[in-house]
Amino acid sequence: MMKKNPEREDELGRLYKASQEVPSTPAAEMWPAIEAKLPTTSAEAGPSTVVSLPVRRSWPAWKWAAAAGVVLAIGVGIGRTSVVLPTEDGGPLTPVAAVDPPPPAGEPSLRAFTAHTRGRIADLEPLLTMIAADAGGGRYDPQLGDWAKSQLNRTRLALDSPGASDPTVRHVLEDLELILMQVATLGDIGEARANQEMGLIAQALEEQGLLDRVRAMRVRGP
Amino acid sequence: MRRALEGDQDAYRELYDGNVDRVFRLGYRMLGDEEAAKEATQKSFIRAFQSLGQFRGDSAFSTWLHRVAVSVMLNERRVTARQNAREAEFDDVLMAGRPRLEPDVGVRIQRAVDGLGEIYRTVFLMHDVEGFKHEEIAEALGVAVGTCKARLSRARAQLRQVLDVDPRKAI
Numbered sequence: 001m002m003k004k005n006p007e008r009e010d011e012l013g014r015l016y017k018a019s020q021e022v023p024s025t026p027a028a029e030m031w032p033a034i035e036a037k038l039p040t041t042s043a044e045a046g047p048s049t050v051v052s053l054p055v056r057r058s059w060p061a062w063k064w065a066a067a068a069g070v071v072l073a074i075g076v077g078i079g080r081t082s083v084v085l086p087t088e089d090g091g092p093l094t095p096v097a098a099v100d101p102p103p104p105a106g107e108p109s110l111r112a113f114t115a116h117t118r119g120r121i122a123d124l125e126p127l128l129t130m131i132a133a134d135a136g137g138g139r140y141d142p143q144l145g146d147w148a149k150s151q152l153n154r155t156r157l158a159l160d161s162p163g164a165s166d167p168t169v170r171h172v173l174e175d176l177e178l179i180l181m182q183v184a185t186l187g188d189i190g191e192a193r194a195n196q197e198m199g200l201i202a203q204a205l206e207e208q209g210l211l212d213r214v215r216a217m218r219v220r221g222p
Numbered sequence: 223m224r225r226a227l228e229g230d231q232d233a234y235r236e237l238y239d240g241n242v243d244r245v246f247r248l249g250y251r252m253l254g255d256e257e258a259a260k261e262a263t264q265k266s267f268i269r270a271f272q273s274l275g276q277f278r279g280d281s282a283f284s285t286w287l288h289r290v291a292v293s294v295m296l297n298e299r300r301v302t303a304r305q306n307a308r309e310a311e312f313d314d315v316l317m318a319g320r321p322r323l324e325p326d327v328g329v330r331i332q333r334a335v336d337g338l339g340e341i342y343r344t345v346f347l348m349h350d351v352e353g354f355k356h357e358e359i360a361e362a363l364g365v366a367v368g369t370c371k372a373r374l375s376r377a378r379a380q381l382r383q384v385l386d387v388d389p390r391k392a393i
Contacts, residue, residue: 012381013350016335019328023256025246030260031238034267038234039274159339174340178296181341185364196273197364200290204297 110162117163121172122218124151128176128211131183135202140186140194149184152177172213179210223283227274234271241284242267244352245291251347252295262298266291285361288354292362296340334384342377349374 127147134141155177164170182201186194205211225233245266249259270287335343344363348354349370354362360370 010350012331012378012385013346015327016331016347016351019331020251020254022247022250025243026260027239027242027246030242030246030264031235033264034238034271035231035234037268038231038271039229178340182293182364197293200269200293200297204293207297 110165113161113163114166114169115163117158117161117166117169117173118217120154120158120163121169121176121214124155124176125211125214125218127151128179128205128214131179132202132205132211135198135205138195138199138202140183140191140198142187145184145187148180152180152184155180169217172210172217175208175210176214179205223274226271237271237283238267241287244284245287248288248291248348248352248354249295251351252344253299258298262291262295265298266294269294285358288358288362289364292344292348296344299340330385331381334381337384338377338380342373342380345370345373346377346381350378 127144130144131148134144155173158164159170159173159177164173179201182197186197223233223237226237242263246259246263249262249266250256253259253262266287270290335346338346341363345359348359348362349356356367356370356374360367363370365373
């Protein structure tokens with residue numbers, strides 16, 4: 001195994017810098033648009049449109065019912081037998097063995113990998129739905145953070161698997177990794193900033209259309 | 223910052239002048255386009271200033287600003303890059319930037335970095351290219367410093383793998 005060469009590490013950065021000239025910063029040109037939206041009073045400089053609500057420490061019963069309902073409705077609708085549901089403490093249950101249609105005789109095994117990975121992505125729909133709901137309200141729930149954390153490693157493993165060689169699948173996984181990472185680490189930054197960050201996450205989810213893209217990953221049965 | 227919170231417009235300008243260059247440069251590195259970098263820079267400052275009241279001062283303003291900026295830029299990158307078929311425009315961007323290296327080496331490195339996962343690419347650009355410290359990057363991404371270092375190590379490993387032994391080799 002090649003030893004790490006610190007000089008070579010710096011060289012990569014230097015070579016990249018040399019390959020791309022950055023134009024000089026047009027500071028004066030950019031300022032007017034920013035100035036136009038400056039808060040003019042201390043009241044305006046206060047909390048943004050993100051609503052800061054007390055952090056809840058347990059999920060209300062309706063939320064569990066809604067999550068279970070979403071998962072079961074989808075599962076019954078398309079005959080899936082693999083779901084991941086959160087436990088009362090926010091962690092996921094061990095998933096039931098997935099049943100994906102075996103690849104037709106002669107098809108490369110990559111197709112099976114990709115189908116399996118798509119299924120794993122689709123299983124994250126309930127979590128993403130909850131994140132979208134909480135993010136839209138600008139509130140952070142630590143249990144949601146724990147759930148996101150538990151799914152983050154699985155997402156990363158999927159990124160490293162052959163199933164992520166499909167560009168569409170890979171893009172969804174990369175976007176998922178970022179969202180899950182952002183949600184998973186909110187518990188470390190304090191309530192006010194976590195709530196603010198959820199507002200940014202809500203915007204990202206909407207702009208990326210991530211929830212729809214995750215739903216589109218669901219493997220259709222025969 | 224106190225003066226800014228009291229509505230002193232000059233105070234906002236001071237905060238802007240002290241941080242705009244670094245934010246713009248990062249935006250350009252991450253988005254590869256001057257107009258996109260300008261837009262992302264403006265968005266970042268607007269968001270940071272509009273929610274200044276929520277900033278508790280437990281870290282430098284610049285650290286918090288970079289956190290907002292990275293979030294804005296990552297979102298912009300995904301929306302803009304895929305809509306504009308970034309791969310197809312890559313060569314145009316490179317030629318406009320007038321690379322000072324042999325085009326082949328520059329192209330290889332740009333492509334290699336562009337092929338990294340978003341988080342790895344961000345950490346590499348912030349640390350190895352723009353000189354951010356690990357603590358600043360960790361704060362911006364909302365991860366532990368150790369995680370940041372691990373990400374950088376992995377990004378470099380992937381680049382080494384893609385670029386083979388010597389990135390200067392033109393063949």
